[in-house]
Amino acid sequence: MELIDLEFSAHEMRTMADQVVARCVEHITTLPRQPLYGVHDAEALCERMRESSPDSGTPLTALLDDLFTTYIPQSFNTPSPGYLAYIPGGGLFPAALADFIADTTNRYTGIWQAAPALVQLEANALEWLREWMGFPIGTRGVFTTGGSMATFNAVLCARERHLGVDIRRGVLYTSDQAHHCVIKSAKLAGIMPDRVRSIPCDAQFHVAVDALREAIAQDRRDGLLPFMVVSNAGTTNTGAVDPLDAVADLCVAEQLWHHVDGAYGAFFQLCDDTRAVLRGIERADSLTLDPHKGMFMPYGTGALLVRDGAALRAAHGATADYLPDMPSASEFYDPSQHGPDLSRGFPGLRMWLTIKLYGADAFRAAINEKRALALDAAARVAQLPHVVLDAPPELSLFPFHLTWPNATLAQEDAATRELMAAVSQRGRVMISGAVAGGRYVGRVCVLSFRTHAAQIDHLVEDMDAAISEVVAKHRTLSQ
Numbered sequence: 001m002e003l004i005d006l007e008f009s010a011h012e013m014r015t016m017a018d019q020v021v022a023r024c025v026e027h028i029t030t031l032p033r034q035p036l037y038g039v040h041d042a043e044a045l046c047e048r049m050r051e052s053s054p055d056s057g058t059p060l061t062a063l064l065d066d067l068f069t070t071y072i073p074q075s076f077n078t079p080s081p082g083y084l085a086y087i088p089g090g091g092l093f094p095a096a097l098a099d100f101i102a103d104t105t106n107r108y109t110g111i112w113q114a115a116p117a118l119v120q121l122e123a124n125a126l127e128w129l130r131e132w133m134g135f136p137i138g139t140r141g142v143f144t145t146g147g148s149m150a151t152f153n154a155v156l157c158a159r160e161r162h163l164g165v166d167i168r169r170g171v172l173y174t175s176d177q178a179h180h181c182v183i184k185s186a187k188l189a190g191i192m193p194d195r196v197r198s199i200p201c202d203a204q205f206h207v208a209v210d211a212l213r214e215a216i217a218q219d220r221r222d223g224l225l226p227f228m229v230v231s232n233a234g235t236t237n238t239g240a241v242d243p244l245d246a247v248a249d250l251c252v253a254e255q256l257w258h259h260v261d262g263a264y265g266a267f268f269q270l271c272d273d274t275r276a277v278l279r280g281i282e283r284a285d286s287l288t289l290d291p292h293k294g295m296f297m298p299y300g301t302g303a304l305l306v307r308d309g310a311a312l313r314a315a316h317g318a319t320a321d322y323l324p325d326m327p328s329a330s331e332f333y334d335p336s337q338h339g340p341d342l343s344r345g346f347p348g349l350r351m352w353l354t355i356k357l358y359g360a361d362a363f364r365a366a367i368n369e370k371r372a373l374a375l376d377a378a379a380r381v382a383q384l385p386h387v388v389l390d391a392p393p394e395l396s397l398f399p400f401h402l403t404w405p406n407a408t409l410a411q412e413d414a415a416t417r418e419l420m421a422a423v424s425q426r427g428r429v430m431i432s433g434a435v436a437g438g439r440y441v442g443r444v445c446v447l448s449f450r451t452h453a454a455q456i457d458h459l460v461e462d463m464d465a466a467i468s469e470v471v472a473k474h475r476t477l478s479q
């Protein structure tokens with residue numbers, strides 16, 4: 001067999017990188033003109049794409065052509081300015097450059113000794129998150145692939161701290177509006193679904209603290225071991241923020257671990273207008289953050305903060321004969337002592353480089369802008385005919401539905417669902433719905449760093465135009 005050198009020459013590397021950069025920059029600068037919803041006939045395409053492993057190589061240009069002209073456009077355009085659906089994504093360009101540096105230098109950042117200065121950059125970035133969230137010194141954290149894995153690590157810490165080996169009797173509480181990653185995380189951490197309580201919410205989707213207190217008491221009477229409450233700092237369905245201070249009080253009184261899921265909402269701590277709504281978040285035992293949402297980072301950037309850093313280290317600390325001696329707990333941060341990974345990518349670099357490059361004020365300004373845009377959108381959408389706001393935007397997300405005289409719930413649901421599709425089909429903004437409080441609600445979520453006032457104008461204009469058609473149709477159907 002012919003021996004192939006896997007290394008490229010300096011000239012080849014530059015040429016390849018130039019091609020990739022040219023494609024990426026072209027992609028970003030044309031984002032607003034690209035379809036928001038690009039998935040068409042995907043089954044047929046995916047079937048055509050199946051192939052067995054290629055024995056010989058293909059030129060980069062051909063691969064880039066397929067990627068950029070065929071595969072990438074077949075998607076929800078999550079980084080587009082008009083993306084107001086689900087929880088919008090980010091994709092700040094400097095983070096991609098950081099990944100390029102991390103991947104080409106390929107240093108080992110799983111353990112402190114192998115790249116102490118690089119690991120310190122990651123520790124700095126975690127410290128900055130700690131400061132922004134108002135957590136005390138002594139907090140430790142870990143970067144994860146996303147909010148789900150952050151929440152999993154939180155359940156693990158709480159379980160180790162409160163249950164030890166007595167896992168089966170432990171009970172975890174969350175609201176019926178919690179993200180489904182809570183039940184998945186519990187299961188991964190050995191807490192089975194029959195030990196997860198889904199507490200009802202009030203009319204505006206906040207966990208009912210009295211019902212929570214009663215559920216805890218009932219489980220204690222039944223001989224079980226309540227150990228953890230997961231509350232929401234911004235639900236995915238409607239953006240509701242649980243009464244974090246009251247839940248924190250209850251957890252102190254009951255001696256439970258209080259975890260806050262801030263995957264969508266925690267970065268609104270950087271916004272002057274929403275800090276009061278989030279009051280109590282800084283008292284949590286642990287906090288899920290998703291920089292790939294509220295800090296506009298590319299996907300694959302989640303984070304967990306744990307107020308008592310020793311608890312995170314207790315969950316993950318380990319030694320092995322083949323590893324160098326670990327730095328002492330208080331001295332230097334060591335990623336593999338605070339999370340499940342050993343060998344890993346270098347998520348700290350994209351955070352560090354991006355925050356250093358822009359400065360924290362840029363993020364504060366962006367989050368403040370998202371808040372202001374959401375308030376403006378909610379006020380104007382509420383003025384449209386047939387629209388009922390189901391809750392005000394507590395952060396940057398609000399739910400609504402359509403109604404008209406004598407409409408039934410089923411008709412309202414059908415019309416609201418159709419409105420989401422009709423507005424998205426117009427192609428300037430994409431919005432999505434959810435089922436909450438027994439009905440289908442439309443949602444507007446402003447969180448893309450690329451969304452500005454023009455997109456809110458498009459939203460209001462396109463909703464206005466679509467509402468009359470949708471309501472006229474469903475009214476006729478109901479007669």
Ligand SMILES: *Cc1c(COP(=O)(O)O)cnc(C)c1O
Nearest residue numbers: 146147148179181235236263264
């Ligand atoms: C997105 C989200 C999650 C899950 O985070 P991933 O990064 O998708 O794993 C959890 N909770 C809430 C409220 C979210 O919005």
